[in-house]
Amino acid sequence: MTNIRELKRKIISFPQFSILLSFVAMLLFFSIFAEGFFSVRNFTGVSRQAVVQMCVAIGMTFVLISNEIDLSVGSIANLSGTIMAGLMVRNGLSPALAIALGLGLGTFLGAVNGVVVAYIKVPSFVATLAMMITARGLSLVYSNARPINELPDSILYIGRNYVMGIPILVIIAIVLVLVAAFILTRTNYGRHIFAVGGNAESARLSGIHISRTKLSVFAISGFCAALAGMVMIMRLASSQPTMGDGLELDAIAAAVLGGTSISGGKGFVLGTVIGGLFLVFLTNGFNIFGLSSFWQQVFKGIILVLAVSLYERKK
Template identity: 45%
Template sequence: MHKLKGWAENPVFFPLIGFIAVFIIMVLVSDNFLTENNLTNIARQVSINAIIAVGMTCAILTGGIDLSVGSVMALTGTIMAGLMAAWGLPPYLAIAAGLGLGALLGAFNGVLIAWARMPSFIVTLAMLGIARGLALIYTGGYPIAGVPMDFSLFGRGNLLGIQTPILIMIGVYILAYILLNHTPFGRHVYAIGGNSEAARLSGIKVNKVTLIVYTISGLTAAIAGLILTSRLMSGQPNAGEGFELDAIAAVVLGGAAMNGGKGAIIGTLIGAMLLGVLNNGLNLMGVSPYIQNVIKGLIILIAIYIGTEKRKKKT
């Protein structure tokens, strides 16, 4: 009993139980769910949201939020496509430019949040509009096609039978796990989310950590943009609309507290997988997309309620 109670205290416990429950339900209601092709399809579809959610996790752990990730994803994706299609740059240079731009936009958010002391909600909401507008201006509102076939490796390729987007997702999560759990930076992120003023007084460079956090968020959004652009083989200025909400949902379903200081990167991955399984299962069942939004919204509310009640009991 004591061991079970200890497990229940782990922030990943309830997200994992929820994932297993949804998975079993989908297996029972759909004959096509538990097939190799469908499970691979789920993992590939989840990869983009899961990667974006890594940066979102870092932001939420500090008590902030990043609403610009979907727009940054679109802008960096169109820039990569444009550099290859219109300028003739090789894929690796276009990718480097796109990832660098994503990190730069995230760093810009971080500077305003850390040094100008502007609320993360307002700053990233503004960046949502700025990045989306720049993507539409750059493309004229039309997709950019004509990227070289070599570029398809990142969205459609595979290595040893495992699709590239899944491998990239695994790599990002391994790095994020190490960063948040085995480095001073990770401890500082949690400390800032717990009490930023106490963290500052204890000698933590709060502004520097905040800058790095939002730089990571911009970078992970750009990585997701790379995968989607490669999968579609075109730069889509309208890509990523609403993706920030899915990323927040993955973090919340993964057991993170919206006011910061509590959460786990593994929980975020489980949350993203839960959303992916739910979306896929509901699609196989022929459930209307409108009803799907209602169901997902209710699940998120339940997850927040459970997390809030757990924190109340501890206090």
């Protein structure tokens, strides 16, 4: 009996227990009442859609753990993806080189955010809001607010094909999740991020370079956003002027639903994955029901507030 009680206590105290239970309940509900929801075809399509959100949410997790926020991830994803598409279609660059340059651009813009926040001491909300506006404007200028189509076949192949029955895009997301989890849980650098977010002064007295650590998490966020931009053009087979709009809100919601603290010092990659999947499958179920996208936003907001309230109460 004691062992059973101890096992029950460990399960309930599992950081993602609430969101995981909610996720399973939601899947069961839609599987019963939403025709076509519980099918291989639907799950495959939704998993592809989840990759974009997963990329930006992982980067956002790093930033939130350090007690900062990044509102520019959607615009950086948009700009990076647009640049990749433009370099391939307009300038004839090879897909590999265009993708490398796009990822480098996203990392650079993230690092710029880090410099402004960590060294110039501009609040991250303001700094990344400015970057969001700037990157969005640059994307519209570069694309002339028009789609960039006719991407190379190799890009379309990655976006539409499988390896051992798993979509290639999903494999990219799995690799990113594993690398992020390893960094945060198995490296000194990961422990430094948690220390900086939990108590910056104590971290400084322990010899951790606060500014350098914060700069690096924004660079990681920028890289993840650029990776999301790459995935979007592979999925859409084109670059769209507004393809990254709203990603920053989805990323924050996924991380917070997964137990990452907006006050810093606490975060879980696994939780972010569950939170991101929860939101994507919730949207998918609502779409099958034919619920208006306007009402979907209302319900998502309510769910987010309830999730944070329950998390704070449990803490």
